[in-house]
Amino acid sequence: MADRLELQGRHGKSRVRVSRVWRRPAAAGGHVIVEWNVAVSVVSDRLPSYTSDDNSAIVATDSIKNTVYVKAKECTEIVSMEEFAVILGRHFTSLYPQVSEATVTIAERPWERVVVDGKPHSHGFKLGVEKHVTEVIVKKSGNLLINSGIQGYSLLKTTQSGFEKFVRDRYTLLPDTRERIVATEVTAWWRYPFEHVSQIPSKSFCFTQRYQDVKKVLADTFFGPPDVGVYSPSVQNTLYLMAKEVLNRFPDIASVQLRMPNLHFIPVNLGNKENPGLVKFADDVYLPTDEPHGTIEATVSRPKSKL
Ligand SMILES: O=c1[nH]c(=O)c2[nH]c(=O)[nH]c2[nH]1
The missing domain is CATH 3.10.270.10 (Urate Oxidase;)
Incomplete structure (x- = not known):
């Protein structure tokens, strides 16, 4: 046996x-x-x-x-x-x-x-x-597989983020908003297309440079232009646009996996019956917390070639 x-x-x-x-x-x-x-x-x-x-x-x-x-x-x-x-x-x-x-x-x-x-x-x-x-x-x-990534890439923007028109039922308390802080700590993994040691390019291709370039594309897409930014309707949408832009810009990346926790900045409203409006939230004072936090992740790949 x-x-x-x-x-x-x-x-x-x-x-x-x-x-x-x-x-x-x-x-x-x-x-x-x-x-x-x-x-x-x-x-x-x-x-x-x-x-x-x-x-x-x-x-x-x-x-x-x-x-x-x-x-x-x-x-x-x-x-x-x-x-x-x-x-x-x-x-x-x-x-x-x-x-x-x-x-x-x-x-x-x-x-x-x-x-x-x-x-x-x-x-x-x-x-x-x-x-x-x-x-x-x-x-x-x-034969080989090369996956590379980024860990602990903390990004935040103070405006140009909202979340509205989600499922609203008896469990819902969160109000719709078009004005909030969005903060995350990106974990990214991407796969290079090399499948055999013989396919690894020599010096003309630098993995370290590619890491720096991917990092910049991820951040640039998250933030948008420096003066006006870009509106994010959800972490999900921003995550997808970030992954898509990496695939657009780098043909030698076959797929991207992003994990982007939603690290909440909760509006502070303090008061009671005797002291109403002690702190009334006006997009200024927040309680930052990562416990609990939203977990949002996705993998975006190129369609398999139909050869
Ligand atoms: O961008 C967001 N996506 C969610 O799925 C979600 N859920 C939530 O409570 N806030 C948010 N924000």
Whole structure:
């Protein structure tokens, strides 16, 4: 009976923190530093270690951790974290016969070059807020999937947002409004179209630049033009327009998933019978809260080609 059990397993190392510096001269743009939190997880064809005392097929998670530092050392040219993830995935699936698949996840700590007296500093950095993340799955055949994203991208606007004409029934208290604050913390994931290591473009395509560009398109669409903005009838509609604009602008992105919690700014009205109108709301004083918050998410993809 026990012989018929099915076993699926994977192992790896998480929270491997590595930082890499590339020391370019100031004239070439100055030093570049990245700080990455790497997780590697491998799938093996052979799993005797789960069912016996035979560890002969295990690549120790300690060796997996060491490999991250070896590969960082070997990257003498600047690499994006997507490229680094592919390098690691290729390494584990090609060096070890039993490893059929590797998943490499990286989150970047957002060190940003400082600007001093209007000039980018050659070796000074400060920590930003939102994070670039990636998940790369590499198979032994060289087939792969690259998903990248943004986490913790907080956006807010003080007007040009409303919510009205929604379902109104005995459970409804929320009034219609065409004037409110809208605030969110965007999590975005997008998929690149590369399906095999051989399709990954060389230097002409830069994943890091694409991350910056996607971030800008998301924010520009959320805010609208600087002087007048753009009216948002719901977080749902704004989310869709943001995803659509990313797909419009970047043909090499196949699909976009956005998660945009609605972080409420509740109008403050305070008073009682003796003291009515202690604070009367006039689009000025709010109670910000993220507990509870609305959860709004969607995936927008290009139609599948009908070849
Ligand atoms: O943009 C919004 N979408 C909703 O689905 C919703 N629900 C709610 O109470 N407020 C809002 N706002």
